[in-house]
Amino acid sequence: MPGIKSYILCGVTAMTGVGLAAVQSGLPDSDTDTVQFALRSLRDGQSAQAETLALRLARRASSPVDRAWLIVAGARQQARQYESAVQAYNAYLDKCASEDLRRYVLEQIRLCRRAATGDPVSVAPSKRLTPAEREELARVDRVEHIDSTEHFVVRSRNARLTKLVARQAEVALRRIGNLLLGEQAYPHTVDIYVWTDREEYLANASDAPEWAGGSFSFTVEAGTATRRLDLTQLDDDGNFNVAMLDRVLPHELCHLVVREHFGEAECPLFLNEGLAMLAESEVNNQRVLLAGKALLGEAKIDLDALLVAQRQSLSSPTVFYAESYSVVSFLRRQLTDEQFQNFLAHVKDGCSVSDAIQRAMYVPHNSEYGLILAAAWERHAIADAQYLEAVSLAR
Numbered sequence: 001m002p003g004i005k006s007y008i009l010c011g012v013t014a015m016t017g018v019g020l021a022a023v024q025s026g027l028p029d030s031d032t033d034t035v036q037f038a039l040r041s042l043r044d045g046q047s048a049q050a051e052t053l054a055l056r057l058a059r060r061a062s063s064p065v066d067r068a069w070l071i072v073a074g075a076r077q078q079a080r081q082y083e084s085a086v087q088a089y090n091a092y093l094d095k096c097a098s099e100d101l102r103r104y105v106l107e108q109i110r111l112c113r114r115a116a117t118g119d120p121v122s123v124a125p126s127k128r129l130t131p132a133e134r135e136e137l138a139r140v141d142r143v144e145h146i147d148s149t150e151h152f153v154v155r156s157r158n159a160r161l162t163k164l165v166a167r168q169a170e171v172a173l174r175r176i177g178n179l180l181l182g183e184q185a186y187p188h189t190v191d192i193y194v195w196t197d198r199e200e201y202l203a204n205a206s207d208a209p210e211w212a213g214g215s216f217s218f219t220v221e222a223g224t225a226t227r228r229l230d231l232t233q234l235d236d237d238g239n240f241n242v243a244m245l246d247r248v249l250p251h252e253l254c255h256l257v258v259r260e261h262f263g264e265a266e267c268p269l270f271l272n273e274g275l276a277m278l279a280e281s282e283v284n285n286q287r288v289l290l291a292g293k294a295l296l297g298e299a300k301i302d303l304d305a306l307l308v309a310q311r312q313s314l315s316s317p318t319v320f321y322a323e324s325y326s327v328v329s330f331l332r333r334q335l336t337d338e339q340f341q342n343f344l345a346h347v348k349d350g351c352s353v354s355d356a357i358q359r360a361m362y363v364p365h366n367s368e369y370g371l372i373l374a375a376a377w378e379r380h381a382i383a384d385a386q387y388l389e390a391v392s393l394a395r
């Protein structure tokens with residue numbers, strides 16, 4: 001099944017950011033082997049097998065392994081059986097005394113409930129393409145093909161690509177709308193130009209100061225606003241540029257929507273980039289890993305510094321991007337949709353990030369809140385990275 005691995009993180013992060021170490025530690029050897037095997041199955045997208053193995057441990061009459069419920073729950077979550085995943089999480093909660101794990105499990109239950117009510121499980125659109133389709137998308141015609149949807153007018157030199165980009169732009173806009181705008185509709189039209197290659201992009205893009213594979217621009221002339229994205233069809237090897245479809249398109253579109261949403265107010269760089277990365281079509285494990293590692297080492301950027309960082313003064317852009325992604329996705333997970341949108345509104349009004357969160361959550365002002373937030377985020381980011389690392393070690 002194409003793309004199944006891409007949402008393992010959703011299902012499996014699930015399983016235990018915090019809890020993986022707990023699942024694996026202190027078991028007799030034979031149980032450890034079974035747990036490892038179940039985890040491997042889960043990682044490989046074999047959720048039914050993972051569930052069967054883990055259920056056997058969780059339900060056996062003599063010394064049942066309570067923690068195996070976490071794998072059962074993760075497997076069901078991966079299979080999008082959200083209701084029964086919640087039952088498994090609850091079975092674990094009944095036996096779980098650790099406060100960290102309880103918090104973690106409650107968060108997963110919340111995510112399952114949200115997914116059950118119709119949140120799409122994100123799978124990068126390129127994962128659904130066959131090799132033959134990718135090849136076809138790399139073809140360049142002499143003529144330009146134009147296609148329009150509700151919000152986009154797309155131009156490229158490949159008819160199929162033009163349609164695909166238009167469709168995926170609408171999907172990305174819905175995701176960005178959920179993130180930023182709530183119920184509010186997006187009332188504008190965006191022009192999207194897909195240039196053949198880097199050279200053509202650099203020669204034509206409306207705002208291409210450096211090579212990034214894509215860019216957005218928002219200009220107002222004589223009272224008329226122009227919204228535009230410039231993208232690239234082929235990568236440097238001449239293949240269809242899958243990153244354009246999966247990442248660059250939603251990322252740049254999000255910057256465009258943020259730019260207009262914030263208007264004259266300045267959106268802090270970490271938030272602007274964090275939102276744009278969150279808008280991309282699937283979780284990027286490398287960022288999750290890098291953020292966790294950075295927070296444990298010398299490359300760490302403290303939350304205080306991250307929140308006020310400016311592009312020109314970034315000493316380690318990759319760590320900055322990874323941590324920005326991590327902190328914004330952490331906030332998104334901690335806040336309800338409405339709280340998150342209120343948080344953005346308070347930032348736009350000039351509140352500090354820590355004040356904006358307290359206001360959005362209606363918690364009494366606490367001058368120590370910045371420290372509490374930093375500690376909670378760091379714990380979470382490190383646990384997520386350790387989980388991913390443990391899964392890859394279990395291969």
Ligand SMILES: [Zn+2]
Nearest residue numbers: 251255273276
């Ligand atoms: Zn960006």
